[in-house]
Amino acid sequence: MTATLLQNARRAGRFDGLVDVLLDDGRITAVVPAGAAPSSSSTTTRQAVDLDGRVLVPGLWDAHTHLTQWALVRHRLDVSEATSPAHAAALVRARVHGATTPTPQGQPLVGYGFRWAGWDTEPTAAALDEAVGDVPVILLSGDLHSAWASTAGLRYLGIHHHPTGLLREEEWMAASPRIVTVDDDVADELVVDAARAAAERGVVGIVDFELADNLTDWRRRLARGWGGLRVRAGVWEQYLGEVLEAGLADDDPLDGAAGGLVTQGPLKVISDGSLNTLTAFCFDAYAGATGEDAHGILNIATDQLAPLMSRAHEAGLRCAIHAIGDHANALALDAFAAAGARGSIEHAQLLRADDVARFAALGVTASVQPEHAMDDRDIAEDLWPDRTARAFPLADLRRAGVPLALGSDAPVARLDPWVAVAAAVTRSRDGREPWHPEQSLDLRTALEASVDRRSLDLDVGGPADLAVVDVDPFAVDPDGLREMPVAGTLVAGQWTHRAF
Ligand SMILES: [Zn+2]
Secondary structure, eight states, X not given: OOEEEEEEEEETTOOSOOEEEEXXXXXXXXXXXXXXXXXXXXXXXXXXXXXXXXXEEEOEEEXXXXXXXXXXXXXSEEOTTOOSHHHHHHHHHHHHHHOSSOOOTTOOEEEEEEOGGGOSSOOOHHHHHHHHTTOOEEEEETTSSEEEEOHHHHHHTTOOOOSSSXXXXXXXXXXXXXXXXXXXXXXXXXXXXXXXXXXXXXXXXXXXXXXXXXXXXXXXXXXXXXOSOEEEEEEEGGGHHHHHHTTOOTTOBTTOOTTOSEEEEEEEEEOBOOTTTTOSOOSSOOTTOOSTTTTOXXXXXXXXXXXXXXXXXXXXXXXXXXXXXXXXXXXXXXXXXXXXXXXXXXXXXXXXXXXXXXXXXXXXXXEEOHHHHHHHHHHHHHHSTTTGGGBSXXXXXXXXXXXXXXXXXXXXXXXOHHHHHHHHHHSOOTTOOOSSGGGOOOHHHHHHXXXXXXXXXXXXXXXXXXXXXXXXXXXXXXXXXXXXXXXXXXXXXXXXXXXX
């Protein structure tokens, strides 16, 4: 095994000189002043890499992803800005010729979001053929009720003669399964590619809440050879039996290999809906809503949640309970208390003050997605006008001592922890006024909530999971955190991304 000596590194937020960091056997084994040769316990060869004053931070984690969905969606081209068929075709051509995320062999380029109702001319297959030739292209309309395909795209859908290339309503519904579902080989290839892209942003690990048989899917990926990203594979109730039967508890490697990168994650349960669909379960009715669902919808009966969590807890699994409305959060906390379970509440978007304190008392992690606050601030003002002061209450959680974990909920937001950190710190995007800035996090807290609760000071003995960034996050304008330049990433001491 080769040890790696990272020379001339700086530590984030510390301006006390350069250090050398020795990585051996997948761990950080020494942090010493630059030039003071650290002693290595093993007699391995040593590879030195000069970081030239770049900043080393613990590798980043995304605590909430749907990785396969993200892997699919990130290849889709956004054509929602197109104002004509020619404009959309030009966007397609630019993507085909300048792709940073090439479409896998044999797969169509899928775009989404075009709105042709306002266009002067109708979309045609010929317009796309003219732009990209024999490349299969399929664009989904903004309302998903129609699709527009190139001739090769039509062929991919099994349609050999079509008068226009614009498939509407039933015609599209009949053809769409070919696009909406992909087989395992394709999904796995896309997931590998998504993991590579995550590494380019300094990511070393994710929690995967894909709504799927994750044990089977990840064992298959491990068997094919998986590297580059740690994964905690969540389990849904319908697949819990298999996980229990396999005797897997928290953080057990799914392939049984010591130091395995893919480990057992928590039981995931959805307890309510979402803000945008007025289904997050709240104590107070949504503004303007009447009728029996005016408070939102609970997805699991209160007398079923705690027993389900007990079952997982007794088997050594954490629980990750989706709860967005304040009432759903209160009930989820009740269930944590009743089951004696450990774990997290996912989202925690609206909380009563008493329940913030209960998070802390029960040691339940608030697994939050700060960028959702930026996406949903306007709808929150519309639907929760009387309560946005306690919506996405990151600072309240922090002050109460609640463990925080930041995530993206990709594909809802981009799988990029720097985006989550920036949103948490600035409560702002695109130059808008900060939204409830009193609920923002300080940068140190936001970073620590994005590195699996490791120390920013690079503790000796910890895993050699690291990101190399070109500038100190504490020295940049907070808006600039979104585009933090990442020069390198290591998982267990192995480079998963290196751009210097
Ligand atoms: Zn999710």
